[in-house]
Structures are given as C-alpha cells and as structure tokens.
Amino acid sequence: MVIRRLAAAIALAALALPALVRADEAFQLVSVEQVEKMLGARDLKIYDVNVDELWEKNHLPGAIHVGARDLASILPSDKATRLVFYCSGPK
Numbered sequence: 001m002v003i004r005r006l007a008a009a010i011a012l013a014a015l016a017l018p019a020l021v022r023a024d025e026a027f028q029l030v031s032v033e034q035v036e037k038m039l040g041a042r043d044l045k046i047y048d049v050n051v052d053e054l055w056e057k058n059h060l061p062g063a064i065h066v067g068a069r070d071l072a073s074i075l076p077s078d079k080a081t082r083l084v085f086y087c088s089g090p091k
Contacts, residue, residue, distance in 0.1 A: 035060070035084055045076055049087045060086070 038044050039061060048055055048063040055065045063086075064074060075083070 030084065035086075038082070038084070041082070043078075043080065044082045044084065046084045046086070047071075047074075049085055054088055 035046070039046075046060055046063040047066050048059045049066045050059070052065075052067060055067070059065065066074065
C-alpha cells in the first residue's frame, strides 16, 4: 500500500481535533498506522507539505498539496474536520 512506502518519509503528522478541545490539547502526533486507518473518512482532510517533486513522486491518496498556496485558502470551513499534515522532514 502507498502508506507503507511512505512510512519512512513521513516525519510529522498532526491531527487537529475538533475545535471544542482545549487549545493545549488540539494537536497530537499520530502514527502512520493511525493515518492509514483514517484514510477515506469524511471528516478528515490530509495535507502534503512536501516540495513539488516529492508530491509528484509520492503522496497519500486524497492528499491536498499545499505547495506555495496560502494554507488558510485551502482549509475546510467545517471546524470539526480533522486535519493531518505530513512531510518528508529534513534530509
């Protein structure tokens, strides 16, 4: 599966919980396995913050490429949506 091939490249995945959670609890690191289980969920958006070359080679199914776009312009309006951000990390 695509996620298994990307496991070594994923350095960070932050899951934003619904807005009702206290600010100090709003983010958590999640494992590749947890992201794999969440794929396809209607209340989830996945964002790839890798450079264009890495995005083109490997990205998770359904991921949105952030690229040079303003993040605020591509975030969902539903504040209860869970968000996952990932990148390959420093080399």
